[in-house]
Amino acid sequence: MSKLPSNSDTDYAVVYPSSSPGVLGWLDLWIGRVEAFMLGAGVLLMATNTVANVVGRFVFQHSLFFTEEVNRILIVLITFAGLSYAARHGRHIRMSALYDALPQSWRKVLMIIMCLVTALVMSALAYFSTRYILSIAGSGRVLPALQVPVYWIYIWVPIGLGVTAIQYAMTAWQNLLSDDIYLSTDVKEAHADTVEEASL
Numbered sequence: 001m002s003k004l005p006s007n008s009d010t011d012y013a014v015v016y017p018s019s020s021p022g023v024l025g026w027l028d029l030w031i032g033r034v035e036a037f038m039l040g041a042g043v044l045l046m047a048t049n050t051v052a053n054v055v056g057r058f059v060f061q062h063s064l065f066f067t068e069e070v071n072r073i074l075i076v077l078i079t080f081a082g083l084s085y086a087a088r089h090g091r092h093i094r095m096s097a098l099y100d101a102l103p104q105s106w107r108k109v110l111m112i113i114m115c116l117v118t119a120l121v122m123s124a125l126a127y128f129s130t131r132y133i134l135s136i137a138g139s140g141r142v143l144p145a146l147q148v149p150v151y152w153i154y155i156w157v158p159i160g161l162g163v164t165a166i167q168y169a170m171t172a173w174q175n176l177l178s179d180d181i182y183l184s185t186d187v188k189e190a191h192a193d194t195v196e197e198a199s200l
Helices: 022-059 067-088 104-139 156-177 192-199
Strands: none
Touching (some): 022 067, 022 156, 067 156, 104 156
């Protein structure tokens, strides 16, 4: 696992330091903590729920009636928390054949444009998903087993998309502030030009 610039040798996945300055760094720090908590709690709850259902089915001959619905909620949570987590750590798939052929100055400009456009798209998706959730909430539909409103399943969609938009906007800002090219607020681009310059 890659390390971030730090005075200590502590893994960033544990303490979530941020190389961004001021309020931007504080926001990045807390977003990272919330994302990691949501992902960790979601996976653990899903595993516990599934194992408990298996034990109930084969040992006590009774399945847990709410297992499927709880897992549906957790899958949505993990998916959209993971979306922003991947953006924070620069882990999203990139089509970079043309991008890699450009000189650093052009790559930097293109990276800023890509981050801003992605932030706008994520914001638009968050807006439309919020409207959709409000329409579901207005219908009064509830889950058959849990008897909780159906929109609870989808509540994490606009949250995840919104946080992802923030991550890309912060990455664009980080690229504007720095001479280096950043894939996220703390992940620098690993490019052939950079490797050659470092070896000289």
